[in-house]
Amino acid sequence: MTYFITGATGHYGSAVVRELIALGVPADQIVAAGRNNDKLAALKTELGVATAQVDNDDAAALDKALDGVDKVLLVSGVDFSKRAQQHRNVIDAAKKNGVKLIAYTSVLKADTSPLLVAVDHRATEAYLEQAGVPYVSLRNTWYAENFIDEVKQAGASGVLETAAGDGAIAAASRPDLAAAAAKVLFDGTLVNATLELGSDTTFTYADLARIAGEIYGKEVTFKPVSVEQRGADLAAAGVPQGGIDWITKLDGDIAAGALAGPTGGLSAVIGRAPQTIEDVLKAALAD
């Protein structure tokens, strides 16, 4: 059984490779794919996996690389201007090569989500459903690690400003989400299924301020503001317009519940409680 993991040079994909090995998949039955040759070579040396240097822009190269592959993890791309086509390229190559299962990393509630990132995920899910390759859509929640920098900055400034209000966030750690992907690929029992991989519990920005205070041993004030005020404050801090647009849209979406859940799907797959946001932030930031 050969597993082909795209994005294996990245944080999440490399964690999935490690989880597959932990589940007992022989390393030589895993093909770690990505563009960065140094990172591929490091994976080969450290883990003994096979590697494939392939750019998902290159349909012909993907066709060749997927020859003989049984299961594919399609890790969503990073380039918003190209990634929908890159995903189609991988799905087409999987279909041509008779792949038995393709798992795709989507986002919570991709079909209705207002998040900017959901546009490509919706398109890819729709493409996957009509492609005829057995699939699982892994609707990953927001990474808990996304909040590390903000909490660090809040620890330094003593203030955590947001326009996300009391919006609940069901974020989970990359390693837990990677464990879910590996389990789904390894088991292979779920077919043509969509999994909402939210954490068991939710938190808010007020909780992040509290946790920042605990980590740094000081008062960190939670400062809820309007989207307009947040935009103005980011501009005053020198954040470029693209960043302001991204942050204020995300804050507004969180306030409206875009990351609130559903909860519980991740633990149902991995069979244990996921790490909490405290676990992730304290491991990353506490001395």
Ligand SMILES: NC(=O)c1ccc[n+]([C@@H]2O[C@H](COP(=O)([O-])OP(=O)(O)OC[C@H]3O[C@@H](n4cnc5c(N)ncnc54)[C@H](OP(=O)(O)O)[C@@H]3O)[C@@H](O)[C@H]2O)c1
């Ligand atoms: N749920 C969330 O909160 C969240 C947050 C951020 C991102 N994401 C999504 O989840 C994915 C994985 O997250 P991550 O943290 O592991 O991201 P990451 O560390 O940036 O890894 C991205 C991976 O995608 C590969 N890649 C990018 N463009 C490619 C191309 N044209 N052809 C082949 N490979 C390509 C990279 O390969 P090379 O480095 O070898 O080029 C890398 O292995 C991201 O790509 C993004 O779609 C989700």
